Amino acid sequence: MFARLARAILGTSNDRALKAYRARVPAINALEPQMAALSDEALQAKTPEFRERLAKGETPDSLLPEAFAVCREASKRVLGMRHFDVQLIGGMVLHEGRIAEMKTGEGKTLVATLPAYLNGLTGKGVHLVTVNDYLATRDAGEMGRLYNWLGLTVDTIVYGKTDQQRRDAYAADITYGTNNEFGFDYLRDNMKYSLGEMVQRPFAYAIVDEVDSILIDEARTPLIISGPTDDTSDLYNRVNAVVQGIAQVPENFEKDEKNKTVSLTDAGNEAVSAALTEVGLLEEGDLYDFHNVTLVHHVNQSLRAHTLFSRDVDYIVSRDGKIVIIDEFTGRMMEGRRYSDGLHQALEAKEGVEVQPENQTLASITFQNYFRLYPKLSGMTGTAATEADEFAEIYKLEVVEIPTNLPVSRADSDDEVYRTAREKYEAVANLVQEARERGQPCLVGTTSIEKSELISALLKNKGVPHQVLNARYHESEAGIISQAGRPGAVTIATNMAGRGTDIKLGGNAEMLARATFPGEPDGPEFEARLAEIRREVEESAAKVKASGGLFVIGTERHESRRIDNQLRGRSGRQGDPGASRFFLSLEDDLMRIFGSDRMGGMLEKLGLKEGEAIIHPWINRALEKAQKKVEARNFDTRKNLLKYDDVMNDQRKEVYAQRKSFMHAADVAETVAEMRREVIEDMVAAAIPENAYAEQWDTEGLQSRVLEILGLGLPIVEWGREEGMDESGIRERLLEAADTSYAARAANIGPDRMREVEKSLLLMVFDKVWKDHLLSLDHLRQGIGLRAYGQRDPLNEYKSEAFNLFNAMLGEMREETTRWLMQVNLTPDAPLPSxxxxxxxxxxxxxxxxxxxxxxxxxxxxxxxxxxxxxxxxxxxxxxxxxxxxxxxxxxxxxxxxxxxxxxxxxxxxxxxx
Known part of the structure; x- marks a missing residue:
């Protein structure tokens, strides 16, 4: 009650933030006449002037009104677009390192030019992060004209570029690219062997487009660079032959769709054991004996592949016989991405395609930890408010909801709930047919390829022409979605594939002109064709508005309200009319897994007949509550995973910083000498414990270790028998002998050459032990949850064990480096280790x-x-x-x-x- 009263009097925190931003808009608008009076040359000269002022000590904040005014005026002249006042507010939100929530069609791409230009003046580099290569290339091309006109350099980071091209792109003032490419470049840079090979420069500022998709949806899976391990494809195929029969009998396994887990029942265990024995895979003992742990792992992954993952829903089989993962939020194919821990191989065996070798992690990072490396981070999207708590807790990012330039006039209907999926899809097809007959364009949203093709088949039967946009046809994604506002157009889209492309009522004139023009899209003939199509589009837009605008039809509710809002938000841009309605059934995953069991009984009591639906605001509120619970559970899952990754992240940052310090150093002679001393001290301490009697010394073991590590055949056993010899005496003799031997080796090839060898070998060994350490952490993470059965906190146990493993890794690094430098036979003309x-x-x-x-x-x-x-x-x-x-x-x-x-x-x- 008091909270509501305070909000009524003082406004929400969002209202107060907007009030502060609005107060700064008049200062920018007041400069507009002054900027408009400048010639092109004078306006372009503002960029070097701003840079000079920054060099003299002014801050980007102090330049903001002038820089925004210059960027707006330049945009009018170069792009023919003038920033609205709400877009100026969006630019200020992004500049201050916050998330701007702006509805679809509000011009977020143009908004980003304001903070990008202002921060690009510093010369430190601005990264514009998008969800795919198409958007990165498109935005860099369109907005690049503005930046280049103002004297800033622009480039892109997309798949297929060489290291030199990437280095040049990162050197630009503004760099567009995908989250994957930025992240992998970071990992690859920390695997390079010299500073000159690295492509990225120190991070400064990033603007993340579709920030909810990148920082939340995609952040569930880490970026991993991996190398091949032993080929076990035959074992996957043989286990698959056994499990596919077991998976056909529901009594053999228990499946929890809510938590996406599956396990064998007692009957299933017996059936699997018998089948594995019959084919010769289980030779002795019980399936769960220690020596059969690998077999159990393969059985579990194969069972998951058969029971939890569906073709054309979770993945597709591409034309070249590859298993390609489908992003459940966008419907796009995730080319090159593979499930880890053998699951992808199990899917390949299930579908009968070539089973690729398993991989071992060489470097990895989560998106959460990658983007937290930026000193200043901001983002923009049409849907962020529902995840505001997660943005605040994980990324320390505040969400600011920015009002639309024109009021939203979209009519959002209550959901319609049917008993069966068949009735629901029939109702959707009938509604689409009605809308098309009156010339109203429809955008039908589905949650999977399978369901989009089911609706496509229904529409074909009714003779309704339509376009299907899903992972199978992603090449034409932008072209299809851009024309979804044509009169009577029907577009079926998988989970809002095509995000980032505006749906304009009447169609996109420029894309239509390019598609229908026979020659190159330039010159007077193309301009004439474009003008003609623009007139046609204006007439079409008037017809569409008269028919009610774009009709968005959702065929299912998603676990996240945000995904539903993304779909709904495609209609009603810039004050256009529009409508939206969602259709549900009791057989939908959300209703079946998370809905109340009483829902079906209630509908039966209401006497629902075939083809009838229940429509009531209470249904909407009940679904929203269910979605909130699922969102909260998913957030807890991501937060828990991040806690574990934070442990590795602390180690990763330490390792990468140490690695860079090695590369920065003129030489590492002192480092390797210190390592050699520590290795000798550790060997002596292990063989001659403190306060131990001489007869308790393990001089034979020490002598063997010295030969193994240092390559020195020293009479340590005889030293131990000398009168008055103690632990410090043996240690000093070992240090002296090792230093003398090493000095002789250095003299043999020359000091300069030795310094080069030391650095190369140190980096190689460092990388090797780090790779082995990552594998150890993977194994630790998989089994640490079992500690909870012993009433111990798995996270605390993981931190403790990971710390011990890290110390062991450092010890192994010292030992391996010392071993190689003391034993490898070096010659002056031998090539450097690389x-x-x-x-x-x-x-x-x-x-x-x-x-x-x-x-x-x-x-x-x-x-x-x-x-x-x-x-x-x-x-x-x-x-x-x-x-x-x-x-x-x-x-x-x-x-x-x-x-x-x-x-x-x-x-x-x-x-x-x-």
């Missing part, structure tokens, strides 16, 4: 080049497996220590290198045991 090319992939986008900086082996050596035999580097460095043909030399193999016998296991787990 990563050899090998293909690697990322789990969201294919890598643009073949080359894996972390894994030191070429394709021909892939039988060594994912352990990436650093031992194979020895030949590059001129070493002859280990001969794969001579077992007598194998005891000189590093403990973590693959065994020379070819087993694929590490040496310490194979011939180096004992």
């Amino acid at each position: 990563p050899e090319p090998v293909s690697f992939t990322d789990l969201r986008h294919p890598a643009p080049e073949s080359g894996d900086p972390l894994m030191g082996y070429d394709e021909a050596a892939s039988e060594y497996g994912a352990a990436a035999p650093v031992a194979a580097r020895a030949s590059t460095l001129g070493a002859e220590a280990v001969d794969p043909e001579d077992p007598s030399t194998w005891d000189r193999t590093p403990r973590n290198a693959p065994c020379p016998c070819g087993s694929g296991r590490k040496y310490k787990h194979c011939h180096g045991r004992g």
Whole structure:
């Protein structure tokens, strides 16, 4: 009550923020006559003037009124568009590092030019982040004319560019690109071996378009760059042959669609065990014995593939026989993105296509942690208010709802609820047919390819011409969606694919002209054709407005209100008339999984007949409550996952910062010397514990370790027998012997050459142990939840274990670096150690080049497996220590290198045991 009273008197926080922004608009408008009076040259000269003032100490905030006024005037002259007052407010919101919620059709692309120009003046770089390459290229091309006219440089980061092209793009004042490309460039940069190879410069400011899609929907899955591991495709196919029969019997498994989990029942376990034994996969013991853990993993993933994932809903099989994931929010194909943990391989086996090798993580980051690297971050979208709490808690971003330039006149009808999906779809088809007959365009929103094609079939039966826009036809996405406002047009869109393209009543004149003009779209003939089509579009727009505007028809409610609002918001842009209505049935996923069981009984009591629907505002409110609960649960899930990733993120930032410091350093001689001292001290401390008697010393073990790590055959056992010898004495002798040997090696190839070798080897070893550490963290994360059964907090346990693993990784790095620098036979003309090319992939986008900086082996050596035999580097460095043909030399193999016998296991787990 008091809260409502305070809001009535003082207004909401959003009202107060808007009031402050509106107060600044008159100052910008007052400059308009002055800017309009300037010649083109004088207006363009404002950019160097602003830059000079910034160099003298002024701030971007102090320049805001003038810079916005200059940008608006330039936009009028170059683009023929003048920023509305509400767009100026949107620009101020973005400049201050907040999220601007602006309805569809309010010109968010133009709004972004204001803060982009102002912040681009600093020369530090502005990143405009979009959801796909098409939008990045389109926006950079259209808005780039404005920036270039004002003297700023513009470029794009899209798939397929070389490192040099990317480096040039990041050097521009304003860079457009997709979230995936920006994120993967960051990961790849932190896998490079010199500062000159890196493409990005320090982050300054990012504007994220469709911020809800990128920072929430896509943030559920991390960006992962991976390298191949052992090929187990045969095992996936054999397990699939067993599980596909088991999955046909509902009694064999229990499925929880709400939490998207599935598990075998007792009957299912018995059936799987019997079938696996019959085909020779389960040779001894019980399925859940420790030695069968890999088999259990394959069975579980295959079961998930058969019971939780549906073709044409969650994924499609592409023309070239690849499993391509479908984004559940946009309906777009996620080219190159793969499910992790073997699930993608299980789907490939299920569909009978070639099973690709599994991958091991080489580098990863979540979008949450990537975008938090920017000192200033802002975003814009048509739907952000429903997720305001998440934006505030995760990203420290405040959402400001900006009013529309003209009042919204769209008529939003209450939902219609039917008993069965068949009745619902029939009602949708009938409504579409009625709307088309009166010339009203319809946009029909579906949640999957399967359902869009079902509605398409119904409309074909009724003889209704229509366009289908889903992942199968994404190439023509912009063209289809831009003409969805033509009189009588019917467009079926999967979860608002085509987002980012405006639907104008009557159609898009320029796109129509380009599509129908036979030659190049320029010159007087094209202009004449464009003028003609514009007249036609104006006439069509008048007809559409008379018929009621764009009619948005939702065929299902989504788990998130935001997705429904995105669809509904496509109608009623810039004060246009429009309408929206959602159709539901008790068989819909949301109603079936999250709805009340009493709903069906209630509809039956109401005496609902075949083809009848129940329509009431109470239904809308009940659904909204269900959606709020699902949103809150999904937020908790994302927040919990982020807590675990934050642990890795702290380590990632430390590792990447340390790595960059190595690359920045003129040399790392002092670092490797300190590592050598620490390794020797650790070996001595392990063999000669503090306050231990001489007979308790393990001098034989120490002597063996010194030979293994330092390559020095020293008489440590004899030293231990000397009168008066203690732990410090042995340590000093070891340090002196190691320093003398190392100095001799450095003198042999020359100090300068040694410094280069030290840096290269240090970075290579650093990357190798970091890769192994990521794998250890993956395994830890998968099993840490079981600690809850012991009344221990899994997150605290994960933090503790991850810290211990990190310390162990640093210890292994010191040991490996010391081992290689002390043992590799170096010659003055030997080539520097450098990563050899090998293909690697990322789990969201294919890598643009073949080359894996972390894994030191070429394709021909892939039988060594994912352990990436650093031992194979020895030949590059001129070493002859280990001969794969001579077992007598194998005891000189590093403990973590693959065994020379070819087993694929590490040496310490194979011939180096004992």
